[in-house]
Amino acid sequence: MIQEIKGGVCAVDGVKAFGVKESKYGLAVIVAKGNAAGVYTKNKVVAAPVIVTKEKLETNGGYLEAVIANSGNANAFTGDDGLKDANDMANTLAECLDVDPKYIAVASTGVIGRKLHIDKIKDQIGTVFPNLDSSEKANAEAMKAIMTTDLVPKGFAVEAQTAKGNFRVGGIAKGSGMIEPNMGTMLSFVYTDAEISASLLQSVLAEVTDRTFNRIVVDGDTSTNDMCLVTATGKSGVNVNLNDEAVYSEFLNAFETVMKELAKMIAKDGEGATKLIECTVTGAYSEDDAVSAAKSIVRSPLVKTAIFGNDPNWGRIVAAAGYSGADFDQSAISLDISDGSNQVFLVKAGKITENDSGTLEKLKAIMSAETIFISMDLGTGYSETATAWGCDLTYDYVKINADYTT
């Protein structure tokens, strides 16, 4: 059994955090010792902090003592200077904490192709370090520090009760634009006080990332800086291993809950977004097909603008599934849309079931909700399923991105 608790990463025993934000330049530090795992962008243009952190976790035995993350500059496409700056950030924090820099992960988010403002970051480390704390406020400052065009700070934590005792999982994230993660999201840091080996943690992280962060789309642009790191402090004393199925499944559940809530927060707070779109595809031949169709729908600019404008142009949803690459026959699919309480059935086994003006008026009303649930059954005779999350495409997305660097 799991339940939501407050405090984000600081809800987890053994975690301290703090952050500072000066205009668009923020810096967060999270300190927590433990086995760790990471997933990273698959973009061929990989930011310096991603290269540095990935290499550390691959060679240090899967262990972290702290994470340092800045916002306002992605330190991406910055060549050797960028690698030096990323290491410099980590080394400066390592010195403050008096730990080996190989246990310090580094992350960045912001503009691509600009040299990092390393002196400002060093100053900010000086401000953040003495304030590191495990309070709810400390978590809030860290969340705020990594925001760029995010409007809402993003954190979520749960406590899980098991026969072996209680443990917690808490995480923070930032998202907003350039979001179609292909590994982690822009940045996410998740902590647990469960005891778990680095290798098992890595496998859980990869599995859960595929079902959560890798299923959100804001604009379809995969960032150069995506990174999700998880550290297990072990402070709860609850050991997670494959021989204890009950505890393992509880851990998977708690971990996935936190990751999914953070992912949904990112989708909902996509740049300029006014609505969250949750699209579930059932009846697919394979899970990959279900994912392709669901992501194609939440990625479609035409679906996203229709949802922004409450335009009941549901044909666009069908078209987006059609070019997704998923295997299906148009004469077998079904489609319904709901706002969580009201529902309208549009297509049943390939036939348009309701298309009169009354139905379209009802659909318009449903589409004006804050969360729109799209359900499509591909009718293949197989039962694979997947859910993806996205947001509407609005004037504000254009506004924010037509004038980002200047």
Add this chain to the structure above:
Amino acid sequence: MIQEIKGGVCAVDGVKAFGVKESKYGLAVIVAKGNAAGVYTKNKVVAAPVIVTKEKLETNGGYLEAVIANSGNANAFTGDDGLKDANDMANTLAECLDVDPKYIAVASTGVIGRKLHIDKIKDQIGTVFPNLDSSEKANAEAMKAIMTTDLVPKGFAVEAQTAKGNFRVGGIAKGSGMIEPNMGTMLSFVYTDAEISASLLQSVLAEVTDRTFNRIVVDGDTSTNDMCLVTATGKSGVNVNLNDEAVYSEFLNAFETVMKELAKMIAKDGEGATKLIECTVTGAYSEDDAVSAAKSIVRSPLVKTAIFGNDPNWGRIVAAAGYSGADFDQSAISLDISDGSNQVFLVKAGKITENDSGTLEKLKAIMSAETIFISMDLGTGYSETATAWGCDLTYDYVKINADYTT
């Protein structure tokens, strides 16, 4: 040698056309007897007219006498009724022309998932039929009749001079939204008075479509109705065959010129667009890689919004290439941007060459042009290349698509 001429499809000997438009419902008819070929959407949700036309051309020996196309309703996802309506359109025209309906192609564009207004279409056939003509005005009426949210009618024609005589190629097209063709564009009809077999015409059409219509992106949504049909009337007496290399290459050149100009017109008149983006990728390992990178760049909402806002945020171009799937090393790529006369070199072999505020100001000025040329060299040591075309993403794209059906 080829040169541009006026008259669109009606510039071609043996072609008559006309069209009518009543609010959002238009109807165009083009009459021309000859060997014919077609390419169609690869969307799994295939509109009824696409199914009907494809089957006719696959079974009638590759021959057409006329094309009938309506706008305002896509006749897509309309099941058996839709097939009946598509055939009804063709049959009605066949009766007027007194020809076998198997030689009449049918095409539609507009809203998906609504029953066709077949009675109105029959009325419109009655209006169009007596006016069929080979004048420039007749071509103009046909171009206008197939427009939906297009602002500009799209037609282009050339005359080619060869040792064997002159021939012409002319075409019309409609585009605007739901544009990332994967076979033809929304609708395009191309005519030539060269003599050419249906099978060679099909192979030329497939080859040239891949380099023209299949390389434009407005929003990344592949339509259910994409169709490009070509008919060769043979009236010029110039025979195109593989044994006469000079004439064949002249034909390929003329045909590709018309297709490319129509494709660029569609990209430039993308919904809400204010600018044409032409992106050329060189130094790729394969042509497929070059296409992937170039299309990824012109598809990226972040690149498109930056170009709309003259925001010199070129890092987004590099990031879009990075997630395209094209193989390259970020330390080897080069990037420059130009408006056709002024150029700014941003990256050379992985190094940022100019990034001071003067360069960014110069880039801003370049980005305010009507056509922006992006050149990226992937630096793989191979020399494959491709060009793709797109447009900026603006407030008006959101406006048009947030309120399309209502």
